[in-house]
Amino acid sequence: MAKQSVGWITFQKRWLLMLLVVFSISTAIVFVIRAALDSCDRHFEDADGRIHLTTQISSISNPLGFMKSKLVLLVSHELSLSGGPLLLMELAFLLRGVGAQVVWITNQKPMETDEVIYSLEHKMLDRGVQVLSAKSQEAIETALKADLVVLNTAVAGKWLDAVLKDDVPRVLPKVLWWIHEMRGHYFKLEYVKHLPFVAGAMIDSHTTAEYWKNRTEERLRIKMPETYVVHLGNSKELMEVAEDNVAKRVLREHVRESLGVRNEDLLFAIINSVSRGKGQDLFLRSFHESLQLIQQQKLKVPSMHAVVVGSDMNAQTKFETELRNFVIEKKIQDRVHFVNKTLTVAPYLAAIDVLVQNSQARGECFGRITIEAMAFQIPVLGTAAGGTTEIVVNGSTGLLHPAGKEGVTPLAKNMVNFATHVERRLTMGRKGYERVKDRFLEHHMAQRIALVLKEVLHKAKGHF
Numbered sequence: 001m002a003k004q005s006v007g008w009i010t011f012q013k014r015w016l017l018m019l020l021v022v023f024s025i026s027t028a029i030v031f032v033i034r035a036a037l038d039s040c041d042r043h044f045e046d047a048d049g050r051i052h053l054t055t056q057i058s059s060i061s062n063p064l065g066f067m068k069s070k071l072v073l074l075v076s077h078e079l080s081l082s083g084g085p086l087l088l089m090e091l092a093f094l095l096r097g098v099g100a101q102v103v104w105i106t107n108q109k110p111m112e113t114d115e116v117i118y119s120l121e122h123k124m125l126d127r128g129v130q131v132l133s134a135k136s137q138e139a140i141e142t143a144l145k146a147d148l149v150v151l152n153t154a155v156a157g158k159w160l161d162a163v164l165k166d167d168v169p170r171v172l173p174k175v176l177w178w179i180h181e182m183r184g185h186y187f188k189l190e191y192v193k194h195l196p197f198v199a200g201a202m203i204d205s206h207t208t209a210e211y212w213k214n215r216t217e218e219r220l221r222i223k224m225p226e227t228y229v230v231h232l233g234n235s236k237e238l239m240e241v242a243e244d245n246v247a248k249r250v251l252r253e254h255v256r257e258s259l260g261v262r263n264e265d266l267l268f269a270i271i272n273s274v275s276r277g278k279g280q281d282l283f284l285r286s287f288h289e290s291l292q293l294i295q296q297q298k299l300k301v302p303s304m305h306a307v308v309v310g311s312d313m314n315a316q317t318k319f320e321t322e323l324r325n326f327v328i329e330k331k332i333q334d335r336v337h338f339v340n341k342t343l344t345v346a347p348y349l350a351a352i353d354v355l356v357q358n359s360q361a362r363g364e365c366f367g368r369i370t371i372e373a374m375a376f377q378i379p380v381l382g383t384a385a386g387g388t389t390e391i392v393v394n395g396s397t398g399l400l401h402p403a404g405k406e407g408v409t410p411l412a413k414n415m416v417n418f419a420t421h422v423e424r425r426l427t428m429g430r431k432g433y434e435r436v437k438d439r440f441l442e443h444h445m446a447q448r449i450a451l452v453l454k455e456v457l458h459k460a461k462g463h464f
Ligand SMILES: *[C@@H]1O[C@H](CO)[C@@H](O)[C@H](O)[C@H]1NC(C)=O
Pocket: 207, 210, 211, 214
């Protein structure tokens, strides 16, 4: 018995240590955590949230089980640590998990292979994903033979004509086009002219799907194919940290100490690459305004802090300088903290009290950080735009404010609201967690994707 508990503690410690190491070394090592994806399918959870051991029956009960021994070609526009490629890799591993034959090609590759690409490719090779050169004869043959071809993001459309040439019409009926973007410059015929002829489009939110429908019709005069909205889900390893109170406590202490924020302080975070579209400037204005409101109304609240995770002084120098100057000008340097861009968000989610999702204009296509925060029982203050409105239930799992300048004061008031109503804030966090358990887990996403793949396979078959 003693042995067992020691083993458990050792495991627990090692695991925490790994997280902390990853946390302190930051970006480059990120996929160590993602490597935990390897824990494929020992268990899965049923609708009641109970854990079942399913080593034997997993291929029967896995919603993607019907993909066993199917040949799938995944076409990625690039290979990097950004959301699109990582999501496609998750799909690759889900499919490998049920015994599908998966081939990956990267359309845009820099001349010399960098470290990130090298690691990601090796991670895929380790998991039995075949990696081919995008322009090779093998890639063309795979496309012709495949049961299913997934194009990831609008830009990947360039690969079709460039490589398949005359064979394009033969491949289109088995193409599923996975789209994660909602910006004007993607609406180019050069990228998407084949869109009307593919088997289906899979899009991360209803808002984005509607936007694509409008824009393709109005701008390009083309019609969207059958479109499926598939909300994303949280990975198993993120849920493991989110549901481990010991890990969360250690990470919380560690991060707060590194920022100089005390345990009893109230910490608001915005976790996105720093850029105007993500609204860090407006967030800081709201934060400043909330401090003024508290002072004017002489409210008794914990000391408030803001952390901007996603700093990138090299890439966003002008905008970020603007942010940092604002902080100095308002004399809130001791309240506002900047953290470099990282994909290892779990430690920050463990450390914060409120997530602010302040994406501007049309908002997020989906906004994965939102469901990740909710997994940590963190309430969300989000812009009423894009995918956020499909994730956050206003008044239940968070509060929504308008995008743009007119959202600054409402957000400031919502921040004060959360500072003065502790119980309301905590309840919203719990409700958010319940919502994640209900619909934003990996197996929910797998179920939704399975329905789409089934239809697309069916259509592709009917075509030949
Ligand atoms: C799409 O167009 C309709 C009608 O013109 C409009 O009501 C709707 O807001 C548009 N949706 C998006 C996401 O642009």
